[in-house]
Amino acid sequence: MAPKPSIRFEDLGLSTPLPHVLSTTREQKKKEKHEIKKERNARLREAEEQLSLAKKKVIQHKTFVETEAAIQKKEKAERKKAISEKQQCTRQERELQENIKKRESIIAQQNYITKLTEDRLAEEKRKQEIQEVINKNTEELVKLVPKNVCIQVNRSSDVENTRKELPVLREEQSIVEAINNSSRTCVLICGETGSGKTTQVPQFLWECGYGDIKGSSFAREGAILVTEPRRVAAVSMAKRVAEELNTSFGGKVCYHVRYDNNLSENFKLKFATEGIVLKEIQSDFLLRKYSVIIVDEAHERSVTGDILVGLLSRILPLRNDLYLEDLQKHQGKVENTTIKPLKLVIMSATMRVGDFKENRQLFPISPPLINVESRRFPVTNHFTKKTELRNYVDETFKKVCQIHKKLPPGGILVFLSTQQEIEDLCERLRIHYAKTKIEYYEKSYSKHSMVVQKQEEKDSSDSETEKEDKSDEKDEFGLTNEDYSLEKGDEIGDFSISRKRSRETSDMEENNNNNNNKEEEEENEINGELNTLHILPLYALMDFSKQQEVFREPPTGKRLCVIATNVAETSITIPNIRYVVDSGRVKTKTIDESTGASCFRIEWTSQASAEQRSGRAGRVGPGHCYRIYSTAVYSNLMPKHSSPEILRTSLESVVLLMKHLGIDNVGSFPFPSPPKENDLKRALSHLTLIGALDSKEERRITTLGRRLIAYPIPPRFSRVIAEVLDQKLPDSILLMVILITAVYSTTTNIFTGDGNRLKWKSKEVTTDDIDERRSLIHSLLHPGSDMLTCLNAFGIYLENSSTLNCNRYCLVQKSLSEARQLSQQLQSLARQNSVVEQVEDSLEANDVTTGSVGCLFTKNGKLTLSKEDEITLRKIFIYGLPDQVARRATIQECRYHGVEYKDNKATKAPYIILSSSMIAYIHPTSSIARTFPPPEFVTFAFLQRSVRSETKDPATMMLGLTIVIKEWLHECGVTVE
Incomplete structure (x- = not known):
């Protein structure tokens, strides 16, 4: 076994032996503790010092706050005291000033009373001096100014007896006095039909010297004017009044209606239609030739009547103010004044006079109202x-x-x-x-004998019972x-x-002919x-x-x-x-x-x-x-x-007339009943579009607009005549345009009801007479334009205007007769407004009254028109109808508007009106109603709301149609989508 290696101090991270290390560590820890304790004690002492310092500062701040509060309280008390003293001073000053003003006011009142007293004394002195002068010159003044004017009228006994029975005669004095005393307002006379106001009130004024040179001392020599809403009334009333006054009809008493008059140079009393008077106002705004104006039948509230009353409400005070200025200028000599006063009488057959009497914008001074007894006999x-x-x-x-x-x-x-x-x-x-x-x-009645006998028997059987019921009273026939x-x-x-009937029929027969036979x-x-x-x-x-x-x-x-x-x-x-x-x-x-x-x-x-x-x-x-x-x-x-x-008619002509008379703000005009704002806006928009008004905010009338007002037709049609003159088109085109505009300004349809039914229903009736009339009507139809159809029909009428010929062609004779008279007037006006001498000469030669028929029509009344002239005619009317162009609607547009798309028949095809994006249809009586395929673009003269035969629903129908093309619209300045 190998020996273990020895462990060194360096291997353990120690540079010295362990005991020495441990000893060193204990000393260091002890030293560190001591240092920490020392440092903690130092911080504690520092904290105590800071706390002591903070307590001192708190005590100082508290002392400062208490001091400042005491100072502010003292200052506040001082300020309150100062304010109280100032308020007291101010109150004293104000009371002093009020007392001064009161004294001054008392002094001023005393001075004013003194001045009034002096003025009254001076006025009394002046009156006394004037009275002395008047008393001194009474005889001379009586010679110069008669007290009364009375024109003697030699009436027949029959007329006198008839007049005595009229209710209005009992109000003669009150009517005449009210008219004589009115100067800044009108006189309202309200009397039911049959009271005699229309024939007798002008005679009252006649006898008072109005319209006569004997009335010049009272400035009454101006003629008497009576306005009527209808021509037949103006003519018949003028004739009747002339008979009652025992004077010549057409001499001192005359009438003036559209296309006809029997005016004389020295007339005293004139009956005229309201439109004629409006034309007179354009040439003489003050109507200087008249001393009194009577607006008759005001209750009918016609457009011309409302406009006339509105204008007269401004003419009346203006003319009377000018008269007073002129009278003062001539030192009170009435005979020397150049302008005479004006009297205004408004007569109504109903009691609806609140729009005149209570309208302070119309008459600031409430006019007097005279009620005339109603009908003479009960009804x-x-x-x-x-x-x-x-x-x-x-x-x-x-x-x-x-x-x-x-x-x-x-x-x-x-x-x-x-x-x-x-x-x-x-x-x-x-x-x-x-x-x-x-x-x-x-003059007698025999059928009442049986009734009388029966009633007598009943009366004898019930003699003890008397009945008070008025229904049992007998008349002259019993x-x-x-x-x-x-x-x-x-x-x-x-x-x-309910009456007892001798028999009762249990069944009502369904056949009208059987009923008629039974009645017979x-x-x-x-x-x-x-x-x-x-x-x-x-x-x-x-x-x-x-x-x-x-x-x-x-x-x-x-x-x-x-x-x-x-x-x-x-x-x-x-x-x-x-x-x-x-x-x-x-x-x-x-x-x-x-x-x-x-x-x-x-x-x-x-x-x-x-x-x-x-x-x-x-x-x-x-x-x-x-x-x-x-x-x-x-x-x-x-x-x-x-x-x-005025609430249910278009206002283009009305607005243009007002602009021509200088009334720029039409909305502020004193209408008896103001028109709807949308109708005014629509009229202003159209007049601006055709160039009659400028496009500025004021919408003032242009030179073209003043030319258009000369023609007594809607502005859209007079715009066409003006365009023909401006473009110097041939005289034949001008004459045809005049004839067409004359027809369309008179009526929307020249064919009778039978004529419209016979246009297309060729299989329903097959009698020879109806077939002949149908063929004659078809000979007049033009497949491209209703206007040219009207021209063809007009040619037939001009060639032979007999009733028989009009009946053969199913033409409305009265409308064509008026259109003929209007065309003569338009030619005269075009001659006056012509800018080309050649056009004047051609119009002289082609007057409707002297032979224009031979120029435009053949001997059988057929129109002689080249293709170029036809295109020109169809194109020229676009200038007057720029907002009355329609385009055949697409499938998508029909879906959007919720209508059915059809193009198999012209009358079934929906059209879009370009100016309003509204759906419209071709009227079934139109000449182009059988055109196939339906035209892409058309212009129309009128819109009419009627029931469609296909759907039985009301729809907007177009009348007076003409087929046009897109290029023509661009040439005439019409924008096409």
């Missing part, structure tokens, strides 16, 4: 117990037959809503009474209101009175005669000569029966009407707020209009109104008043 209203919602024309027919058969003499006035309804009912009544015999006596109710279940006013068998009388009912229609589109027939006496042995629209409600008075049959309907034009499309709707008339219609029966004696509706409909469905026309 009994008969309501039906059940309202017929659809076949109300049939009910009207039955009611007319019952009246003619059973009731005493007296004319019948029937109110329906549309021309078609009127023509149909007239034809139906003519056929009925052509084979039905009726006993009719003009009939009571119960007898006039005609049938069981009629309601008289608010009371229902029942109505035929032994001593009766045929054709005892003189039937006359009356509506706005009738010729004036035919309208005048309703004012003539009916033939001997016939009862007058006038079937009219609401044109017979006011303005005109049909003589000898005793019975009114009111369907309760009216055709109104409205504007769709979202689309801007016009829409003709047959709606319930207003309660005010129903009362107007009823009042027509109380002119010659107690009358009766038969309402084809119930009291519930009258109370719950009929509005109290119709909405003003």
Whole structure:
């Protein structure tokens, strides 16, 4: 076994032997402990010193804080004391100043009272001096200024007797005094139809010296102007007033309507339509030639009437202020003044005058109101117990037959809503009474004898009982209101009175012809005669000569029966009407707020209009109104008043007229009823687009806009005429544009209802007469443009304007007649505004009245038009219709708008209107309704809201269409997506 190696101290990490190491380590530890203890004691002493120092500092800080608090408390007490002293000083100063002001105020009041006293004494002294001067020169002043002016009028005894019965005559003095005393506001006269205000108030003013040189001392020599909303009223009223004044018609009394007048140089009284007066205001804003203006039929609230009243509300104070300035300048000599004062009278047939009387923006001073007694005789209203919602024309027919058969003499006035309804009912009544015999006596009534005998027997049996009910009172024919109710279940006013019938029919026959035959068998009388009912229609589109027939006496042995629209409600008075049959309907034009499309709707008339219609029966004696509706409909469905026309029509022409007159802020104009803000914005946008207004914020009228206002047509069409003149296009193009714009400014459709139905329904009816008319209508249609179709139709009318020829082609004769007159006026205006002498000369040669037909049309009335001219015509109208362009909708657009995409028929294809991104359709009466494939782009003249035959849903329809192409739109500045 090998020996173990020895271990050295170096191997163990020790340099010295272990005992020595251990000894050294113990000493070091002892030394270290001592050092640690020493160091700990030193730190303890240091800590005690620091603690002692900190206690000293705390004591010092506490002493400092207490000292500072004492100082602040002392300063606060001093400040409080100082503030209290300052406040006391301030209070004393304020009281001192208030006392000074109070003393000054008392002194000022005393001075003011002294001054007032002195002024009053001075004023009394001046008045005394003036009174002395007046007293000294009384005789001279009486010679210079007459106290009163009275124009003598030699009327016939018949006229005098008729006038005495009019209610308005009892208010003559109050009316004249109110007009004479008004200077800064108007006079309101309210009287129901038949009170005589339209014919008599102008005569009151005539007799007071207005319009006469004898009234110059009172500045009344200016003419009297009466405005009417309708031409027929202006003409008929002027004629009637001339007869009553016993003066020549067309001399001192005259009328002025569109396309017609009988003006003389020295007229004193003029009846004019509202549009004519607006044209006069454009040339003479102050209307200097008139001393008094009467706005009649203000309750109708037409657009022109509202604008006229708004303008006159500003002209009235302006002109009177200018007169006072001129009077002062001429030292009170009225005869030397160059401008005379103006009086304004507003007359209404209803009590709806709050829009005039309470509108402080219109008249800052509330105008006086004079109420004229209503109708002279009572009218009994008969309501039906059940309202017929659809076949109300049939009910009207039955009611007319019952009246003619059973009731005493007296004319019948029937109110329906549309021309078609009127023509149909007239034809139906003519056929009925052509084979039905009726006993009719003009001045007596024999059918009441049996009723009288029966009533006498009843009275004798019940002699002890007296009845107070008014319904049992007899009239001159021995009939009571119960007898006039005609049938069981009629309601008289608010009371229902039922009559015993001799028999009751258990079944109603479904066939109208069978019903008519049954009525004829029942109505035929032994001593009766045929054709005892003189039937006359009356509506706005009738010729004036035919309208005048309703004012003539009916033939001997016939009862007058006038079937009219609401044109017979006011303005005109049909003589000898005793019975009114009111369907309760009216055709109104409205504007769709979202689309801007016009829409003709047959709606319930207003309660005010129903009362107007009823009042027509109380002119010659107690009358009766038969309402084809119930009291519930009258109370719950009929509005109290119709909405003003300005709220349901486009405003482009109105806004442009105001801008032309210098009314920049149209929204602040004093409308009797302010128009809707969206309608104003739409009008401003369109006028800016066609260049009539500038694009600045004020939207001021441009030079082009002043040219457009000269034409009495919508600005979009006058823009086309201006563009033709600017481009110096051939005179034939200008003439054709004038003819087209004349038609479209007059009507939206020149074809009658039969004509529109015969355009395309070639397989339904095959009679020779209808086939001939259909072929004639087809000869007028132009496959590319409704405007050119209208031009073709206009050519036929200009070649032969007879009624027979218009009936052959199913043309609306009245509309084309007005279009012809308008085209003559437009040619004259284009001649005045022409910038090229050559155009002037060509228009002179091609006047419609002197031979333009030969220039544009062949002998048979056909249009002679080259392809280039046709393109020019279709293109030029884009300038007036930049916002009325439509593009055929894509499948994606149809899905987005939720409509069905179809392109197999033009009338079924949806179109997108570029300016509004709205869906519209081609109207089925359009000339391009059968174009295939449907055109890509079209322009349209009108939008109409109507029901589509395919879906039976209301939709926006385009009328006055023309096919255009994309390149033409770019040339005319229309942006196409």
